[in-house]
Amino acid sequence: MNVGLQHYLIVSGLLFSLGLLGVVVRRNLLVIFMGLELMLNAANLSLVAFSRYNANLDGQVMVFFIITVAAAEVAVGLALIVALYRKRQTAHVEDLTTLKL
Amino acid sequence: MPQFTDLLFFAFAGMALLFGFLTVANPVSRNPVTSAMFLVLTIISLAGLYLLLHAFFLAAVQVLVYAGAVMVLFLFVIMLLDIKEEERRRLKTFTVGVGSVAVAALLGILTVSALSAKPGSPAGQTRLAIGDTAELGKVLFNHWLLPFEILSVLLLVAMVGVILLSKKDLK
Structure with missing residues (x-):
C-alpha cells in the first residue's frame, strides 16, 4: 500500500477533530488556544499535501502566510488573555459570563 | 514491501496524532504546561510530515516559528498567569459527551470527503522542483x-x- 494524498488528508482531518475537541471540551482559555493552533496546523498539513500532489507551489505559499498570520494571532490572543487575567484573575471560560443575559 | 518513506509517514503521523491527543485530552495531567509540551511534539512531528512532502523550507519554518517562537510565547504566558486551578476542576460529563458526538460527526464528514479526493500523483523532480x-x-x-x-x-x-x-x- 502506497501512501497517497488520502492518507495525509485523513491524518489532517483527525488532527483537526482533536483540535476541535480541545476547543469544545476544555475550559481553560490557554488550552482552548492550543486547540486552535492544532486546527490551524491540520489545515496547513492538508494544504501542503494538496500542493505536493497537484505539483503546484501556491499551496506552500499559502501555508507560509498562514504560519505568519497564526504567529500574529497568537501574540494578540495571548495579550488579550493576559489583560483579561489582570482584570478578572481567571483564565476559565466558565468564570467569564459577564455578557450572559 | 512497503517503502521506507511510507514507514516514516506512519511513524510521523502516529506521533502527531498521539501527541495531539495528549495535548487536548491528557488522561494523567490537566496542567497547561503539559499540554504545551505535547503541542511542541505534535508540531515537530508535523514538520517531519512536511519533509516527507518535500516542503523543506516549510518544515524549517514550522520548527523555528511554531515550536520556537509561538510556544515560547505560550509557555511565557502560562508561567506569568501561574495557573494551578485547572487540576482541581472537574469536566462536566454532559459537555464532554455532546462535544465528542459533535466532533465525531465532523470527523465522519471529513473522512468521507477525504476518501473521495482524487488520488493525484506526487510530482517528480523533473516536472516541477517541488520542495x-x-x-x-x-x-x-x-x-x-x-x-x-x-x-x-x-x-x-x-x-x-x-x-x-x-x-x-x-x-
Missing part, C-alpha cells in the same frame, strides 16, 4: 509579492496592538 526553496522564493516574490508586503504591515499592526494591550492601565 526546492529557490522555486518557492520565486513564486513568493513574483506572484505573491503584494500579499507578502501586506503581511508585514499585519505583523506591525499586531505588534502595536500587543504593546497597547499589555499596558498596565488599559483604558
